[in-house]
Amino acid sequence: MAQARPSMQELIRQRTRAGFVGRGAERALFRLNFDTAPHDERHRFRFHVQGNAGVGKTFLLREFEQIAREQGALTAYVDDSTGSVPETMAEISRQFASQGARLKELDRLLAAHRERRQEAELAALTALDTESEATGPSAGGRVAARAGMVAAGMVPVVGPLAGMLDEDQLARSADRLRAGLAARFRSHEDLQLVLAPERVLTPVLLRELMEAPAPWIALFLDTYERTGAYLDAWLHETMTTDRHGAMPATTVVVTAGQTSLERSRWGGLADFVAVMPLAPFTEPEARGLLAAKGVTAEPVVSEVLRLSGGLPVLVSTLAESRPTDPGDVGDPSATAVERFLKWERDPVRRAAALSCALPRWLDGDVFRAVANCPDEDADTVYDWLRSLPFVADRDGERWRYHDVVRAPMLRAERRRSPRGWAARHRGLAQVFGGWREEAEQAAADPWADGTWRDLRLAETYHLLCTGDREAVPAALRDCVRACAVDEVTARQWAQALTDAGRDAEAEGAADWGSDLTAALADGGVTTALALLLRRAGFDPRTRALAHTARGSALRHGGAHEEALAEYDRALALDPGLAHAYRSRAMTKGELGDYEGALTDLDEALSLHPEDARGRAIRGDYLRIEDRYDEALRDLDEAIRLDPGTHIAWASRGAIRFNRGDPEAALADLTQALELEPDYPWALTRRARVWRVLGQPDRQLADLDHAVSLNPDWPWSRCERGDALRTAGRDEEAVADLDIAIALDPAYVSAYASRGESLARLGRHAEALADLSRAVGMRPGYVWALCRRAVLHAVTGRWEEARADVERVRELNSEMLGRLPDTDRAVLAPLLAG
Secondary structure, eight states: OOOOOOOHHHHHHHHTGGGOOSOHHHHHHHHHHTTSOTTSTTOOSEEEEEOOTTSSHHHHHHHHHHHHHHTTOEEEEEOTTOOSHHHHHHHHHHHHHHTTOOOHHHHHHHHHHHHHHHHHHHHHHHHHHOOOSSOSOOHHHHHHHHHTHHHHTSSOOOTHHHHHSOHHHHHHHHHHHHHHHHTTOSSHHHHHHHHOHHHHHHHHHHHHHHTOSSSOEEEEEOOHHHHHHHHHHHHHHHHHOSTTOOOOTTEEEEEEESSOOOHHHHTTOTTTEEEEEOOOOOHHHHHHHHHHTTOOOHHHHHHHHHHHTTOHHHHHHHHTTOOOOOOSTTOTTOOHHHHHSTTOOOHHHHHHHHHTTSSSSBOHHHHHHHHOOOHHHHHHHHHHHHHSTTEEESSSSOEEEOHHHHHHHHHHHHHHOHHHHHHHHHHHHHHHHHHHHHHHHTOSSGGGOHHHHHHHHHHHHHHHHHTOTTHHHHHHHHHHHHHHHOHHHHHHHHHHHHHHHHHTTOHHHHHHHHHHHHHHHHHHHHHHHHHHHHHSOOOHHHHHHHHHHHHHHHHHTTOHHHHHHHHHHHHHHOTTOHHHHHHHHHHHHHTTOHHHHHHHHHHHHHHOTTOHHHHHHHHHHHHHTTOHHHHHHHHHHHHHHOTTOHHHHHHHHHHHHHTTOHHHHHHHHHHHHHHOSSOHHHHHHHHHHHHHTTOHHHHHHHHHHHHHHOTTOHHHHHHHHHHHHHTTOHHHHHHHHHHHHHHOTTOHHHHHHHHHHHHHTTOHHHHHHHHHHHHHHOTTOHHHHHHHHHHHHHTTOHHHHHHHHHHHHHHHTHHHHTSOHHHHHHTHHHHHO
8 A cells, every 4th residue: 555645744844843954964964874775885884973062963963863763763862961881771771662672681781780889889898808718819800800890990090000010919909809799799790790891781782782673773872072981982892893792784873072083993984984073053054043933033133143153052042032122232241141041031030040050950959949039930930941952951850051051151140240159159058068968967978978979069069169268178178088989979079170160260170170180080099199199288187088098099909018008108197097097907908917907907996996897807807817716706796786797797607617616607607698698708608517517418509609609719619619529520520620720720729629530530640630739739738648649559659659648647647547448448558557
């Protein structure tokens, strides 16, 4: 059945859709691309729209999106309301679902990523407290270090610092963090969802895109000058390599931003990428837009053209009220801001629009605090404000003025009344400060609470805009605390200084914002803190906090000696800083200096006796030092102070097991696992208890769980290999022990255990090599000597067997009496002698 032909009216409506005027060449090129098959050399897989703020990039992307939908494409539009690659994927999935194309597996993994990311900070701290039975960096840790823990933010070592650390240092740090993070997460996939989420999520996204029921897929990535910082490398890798799988050839990606494409990435792909530079509207284009909005009177059109400079967002804003009288066109003091609202006759709305430019973001509460309009009008005015072309929805709750409009509004308000400007910012600082204080009451650690930080950041920005002498020093002190949270938070404070410096024409704040931003880009928080320590003129207390924060960043990056030096400086400035003592203690513990660590923990606990975590760490270090009575006192106290301290329960369980009380050990380790079910260290410890209690099935169940949580942990692999060997499952045992040795080539007991399984499988030469390797690494290893003696006897090497038996007699003759009957029969001629 033939399709009905469209009417003239329908075609006209399509061409003038949403009042879009101009950019005819760009629209035609984009539309033509859908008529060109992907294998055609003329087809482009990516478009980049480039131009200054206000030039109409977003409007053009929205028009492109409509064109793509007309071609049957699934489309998604993403701007800087997302803050990462995973958030971008989530937005794509949400919009595809609204078009009937659910990305179910991606949604499941994104939900897991959000949950696991929230747990990551606590898990990383736990990792640094949990000690492995094995020593030295594992191969898995080396892979983690190389694969991007630094870039993932879990080990913040970039810039000059990275050159100070060798691969072993990074690997050792990665080992500890991986073990600790795995204690929180259910699977290896969960671990990767924290450390490298793009590796897990991107292949799933691509697989589901391949299955999408649409002839085309079109992705529109706006505000690329901001989002490109985290999207560009990922986008290049996804589009140009097979690392994550195949991207459908029918995918078209459109980016838009103020900056040009990164030449090092995209410079060689001119045949596949089309760049669309946008200039301000030409006069005919601007007149066409004004005419579409009913603005045709020549004096008014001339005034709009003069004030807008051809920027589409300004042309659209000035035309929104359909002005018919140009007013005082010749007034030389008229500004673009005044003309934005010149034809809005309602004084309440005019005042609200100007006032609401002051905060960096708006929601209903901020609007009511700043707009100063009657309560009965507030909702109506707020709805009107959000309908203005230059006010954009950021995240469903917060709104923000377009920079092109906000900046001149701020300048106009400041120049009109400098004292009034400062007073209004002071009032906003008090509003945000009051909300911050309310949030502070519900936060055990305010700096760990995102809502509190948002309010504190807004308060800081407005204080900076007042020009108060103490505003910049206070903001710099906050920067220290922000650096102690993470690099993202530190960047937010640097940006607040930059924005306030620009908006208030405050040179000092602007310079600090620029310098801190550069320092963070160069070397992360360590470099930023070094800058602050060098130039900010802090008091001793703040300097101590800065040295402590810098020490923690260095420690997390594996630079333990440098971290210790920072903690020393902190404590020299403020001997009462308990956090510095505890952090220094943990650094010493990671270096194996448990006595030094215990001394620091004594100081920390004398300053903060109610610190349950500090007590638990001290008890665990005492356990490692075999000072069990003292350890138990600390662990008992930690549990009394906070029964949810799972590390204390697990460490106490280990002590009770070592003291020959498996039932009590079982109770403690089970309690630890009830508090933290995905805790590989406690699972592996409890597996040893099950072995002693004669419960091999439960032993293997715990070890299976531990290995599933962290497949790259040599200890749990070796323990499971031993359990499988004991169960007579030697092939499976060898497979686990192979992995344990690959992860840690210095794992002595893994060689011995694998040697025994290989011997039982008849692979005598390999078995002898493993057992000899174990004895060579640990000459007093009696069990390995016994197993090698039996193997020598079985293969007719009696002199070698005799030498091993004599060595066992020297070391521990009782071991010969405890040999199984079958082994005693093999060695009978030597034992009788």
